[in-house]
Amino acid sequence: SVTSELVFSDCEIPEENILPxxxxxxxxxxxxxxxxxxxxWGVIGSAMACYQTALDYAQGRVQFGKPISAFQLQQAKFxxxxxxxxxxxxxxxxxxxxxxxxxxxxxxxxxAKRNNVHMAMEVARKARTILGGNGISGDYPIMRHMNNLESVYTYEGTHDIHTLVLGAEITGHQAFN
Incomplete structure (x- = not known):
């Protein structure tokens, strides 16, 4: 998304324009x-879409005479x-x-923001590995979700900022001023 900077010098806001x-x-x-x-909540939807895409793919992709969803390592990922x-x-x-x-x-x-965004990114990565080389193609939505999740990781506070918020709550000590 496009970002910009607004600078206001000697700007006065009339009283009637201030939010009540x-x-x-x-x-x-x-x-x-x-x-x-x-x-x-939103990132859960992305994770579910990646999971379902990988499951559908694994059920239909046959290697060595059986769907790849039948292999133990794939089942562990699911x-x-x-x-x-x-x-x-x-x-x-x-x-x-x-x-x-x-x-x-x-x-x-x-x-929740910290946990769920991290979870969704990990699910997307695992789902991508199940699709192998197809996981990075535009034929499947996983890379689109991964790109979106990378942006969500940053906005509204990064994983690290939320870690500091939690740390301060747990310990009673602010790590930053």
Whole structure:
């Protein structure tokens, strides 16, 4: 996406143009939390699409007289992918329950964004390996998902930033000022 910089010098905003009920950074940070929460769900969809693409491919690709999905190493990859997707679903589902109850915290959202984006990237990588050379072709959606996930990894806070947020919550010490 295109990024830009806006610089305002001696800019005054009339009182009637200020958002109601906002004070300081609270409202923008709330928007950031909502976006991160949405990302925690969206990347699950990408992971599921990669998983399903790989499963469909492996069921139809025959080597040595049987589908490659019948081989132990491929089955281990499918078991790992489905387990990680399910764990991410449960994490985001629990966050949704906390959100409905008004008990969700930004740190919990950071955990979900951090975990689920990482999970989706790993699932996409495993799915790509199952397709072999076809995994990097435009005939299958895995590389598109991988590219999208790389961008999601960065925006709304990188994996490292969310790690620092969690670390501060766990230890009570900010690693940055």
């Amino acid at each position: 009920l906002t004070k300081g950074l609270k409202s923008p940070l709330m928007c950031l939390s909502q976006a991160r929460y949405g990302i925690s 078991a790992d992918m489905l387990t990680e997707i399910t764990k991410a679903q449960l994490l985001s589902y629990q966050l949704g329950r906390l959100k409905e109850q008004g008990k969700i915290t930004p740190t919990q959202i950071s955990m």
